[in-house]
Amino acid sequence: MALLIKGGEIVTAESRSRGDIFIEDETITRIGLDLTAPPGTEVIDATGKLVFPGFIDPHVHIHLPFMATFAKDTHATASKAALIGGTTTFIEMCCPSRNEDALDGYNTWKHKAEGNSACDYAFHMAVTCFDSKTEAHLREIVRDGTASFKVFLAYKNFFAVNDEELFHTLRLAAELGVITTAHCENAELVSQLQQLLLAEGKTGPEWHEPSRPEAVEAEGTSRFATFLEQTGATGYVVHLSCAPALRAAVEARLRGVKIHIESVLPHFLLDKSYAERLGVEGMKHVMSPPLRDKRNLPALWSALQAGLIDTVGTDHCPFDIEQKLLGTNNFTQIPNGIPGIEDRVNLMYTFGVKRGVLDIHRLVDALSTRPAKLFGLFPRKGTIAVGADADLVVYDPTYRGTISAAGQASNNDYNGFEGFAIEGRPSHVTVRGKVQVRDGVFVGEPGRGRMIRRQPQYSAQNVTEEVATHAG
Numbered sequence: 490m491a492l493l494i495k496g497g498e499i500v501t502a503e504s505r506s507r508g509d510i511f512i513e514d515e516t517i518t519r520i521g522l523d524l525t526a527p528p529g530t531e532v533i534d535a536t537g538k539l540v541f542p543g544f545i546d547p548h549v550h551i552h553l554p555f556m557a558t559f560a561k562d563t564h565a566t567a568s569k570a571a572l573i574g575g576t577t578t579f580i581e582m583c584c585p586s587r588n589e590d591a592l593d594g595y596n597t598w599k600h601k602a603e604g605n606s607a608c609d610y611a612f613h614m615a616v617t618c619f620d621s622k623t624e625a626h627l628r629e630i631v632r633d634g635t636a637s638f639k640v641f642l643a644y645k646n647f648f649a650v651n652d653e654e655l656f657h658t659l660r661l662a663a664e665l666g667v668i669t670t671a672h673c674e675n676a677e678l679v680s681q682l683q684q685l686l687l688a689e690g691k692t693g694p695e696w697h698e699p700s701r702p703e704a705v706e707a708e709g710t711s712r713f714a715t716f717l718e719q720t721g722a723t724g725y726v727v728h729l730s731c732a733p734a735l736r737a738a739v740e741a742r743l744r745g746v747k748i749h750i751e752s753v754l755p756h757f758l759l760d761k762s763y764a765e766r767l768g769v770e771g772m773k774h775v776m777s778p779p780l781r782d783k784r785n786l787p788a789l790w791s792a793l794q795a796g797l798i799d800t801v802g803t804d805h806c807p808f809d810i811e812q813k814l815l816g817t818n819n820f821t822q823i824p825n826g827i828p829g830i831e832d833r834v835n836l837m838y839t840f841g842v843k844r845g846v847l848d849i850h851r852l853v854d855a856l857s858t859r860p861a862k863l864f865g866l867f868p869r870k871g872t873i874a875v876g877a878d879a880d881l882v883v884y885d886p887t888y889r890g891t892i893s894a895a896g897q898a899s900n901n902d903y904n905g906f907e908g909f910a911i912e913g914r915p916s917h918v919t920v921r922g923k924v925q926v927r928d929g930v931f932v933g934e935p936g937r938g939r940m941i942r943r944q945p946q947y948s949a950q951n952v953t954e955e956v957a958t959h960a961g
């Protein structure tokens with residue numbers, strides 16, 4: 490059936506104008522003023538509302554075996570939460586353990602998502618060890634349409650790769666033309682600092698940040714950049730949390746390293762005092778890299794506005810209170826993660842755009858267009874244009890509400906942003922032309938989402954020549 494979204498203020502990364510959007514089947518077919526539509530067309534009156542391209546979350550965890558437990562969401566609950574919050578596509582980290590075959594892991598993740606997600610999705614394929622079998626599997630996974638890798642420099646003896654594995658992963662990524670995303674913290678330093686703190690009887694969540702200080706993240710970021718430089722690969726730092734790591738990434742970019750930066754919702758709004766709260770209140774706010782000293786927050790906002798931080802994801806990673814309590818006597822056993830897929834757009838709109846620290850076009854760019862461009866989803870996703878998928882968010886800037894775990898769609902019994910006021914929310918959300926959210930309520934088809942297959946887009950480099958040019 491056709492759909493007409495009428496009279497809204499259409500806002501993209503570049504432009505803003507009043508107009509109508511006509512959708513046939515799954516695609517935008519006309520944009521203009523006072524469009525007419527054939528009988529039988531559903532009309533959504535968007536007068537007084539903003540119309541954004543569907544938002545894209547480039548970093549989520551849904552199925553995640555981690556720290557002796559599993560993240561709580563299913564693809565059904567997480568995608569419903571995503572849509573209510575205006576996210577129409579997410580990219581999930583597919584994270585098999587070191588001992589698992591990459592291809593088996595990939596098929597497990599695909600199987601979990603297939604037919605269960607209400608919005609569209611793609612994967613980043615984590616490389617948690619590198620040998621000839623893994624290499625063959627990775628080639629097959631890229632051929633299947635998963636054109637981005639993930640490496641962890643953190644989580645010793647679990648997800649972390651060593652420098653040799655990092656080198657070979659990036660060489661392969663450069664050859665295949667895929668982008669590699671990276672969690673940048675020095676795994677050995679974290680492990681040693683954790684042991685020192687525990688030996689001093691420092692067991693509470695307030696010791697999580699001191700066990701992974703800013704310098705440890707800056708080192709990881711700088712090492713990742715050096716490996717990118719020497720392999721010619723293109724990289725993307727995930728969940729960058731602090732000014733020293735930002736400086737390391739920006740310095741690398743200035744000397745020509747192909748490095749992009751993501752920061753995630755918690756690092757813009759929460760500081761380490763949240764994790765210093767007593768007992769489970771602190772544990773709810775344990776994630777890695779940790780929440781930082783509050784002096785970092787203005788630096789992240791400025792870098793975001795300036796476009797130095799490319800994207801804003803969530804690192805959605807829901808562990809409930811019972812799971813957080815696994816670390817009651819030992820902060821290293823608190824499952825790491827803070828959920829946010831439902832709240833990213835509303836909180837970034839409220840605390841960024843409404844507070845005047847983030848331009849509305851940069852919001853769209855960082856939360857939709859740039860993730861689409863960096864990860865091979867553009868122009869099908871990430872913009873409002875004739876021929877694009879009709880993933881649209883009709884946004885009500887007059888809505889006033891408060892973030893609360895009560896009634897949230899994500900399968901969790903707490904919300905790390907409890908009590909934060911929001912000034913706006915999606916009223917209607919479409920996925921490929923179908924209304925999945927109406928008046929803020931999920932009304933959609935649970936399994937509508939499709940895996941979006943992507944092509945490698947970072948052409949292989951002649952690394953020797955690149956290195957010679959830089960040396961030269």
Ligand code: URP
Pocket residue numbers: 550672728775776777778804806825826827
């Ligand atoms: O604390 C976090 N970030 N949990 C999820 C795993 C990861 O490192 O992204």
Ligand code: ZN
Pocket residue numbers: 672727728777778
């Ligand atoms: Zn991470």
Ligand code: ZN
Pocket residue numbers: 548549550582804806
């Ligand atoms: Zn993550």
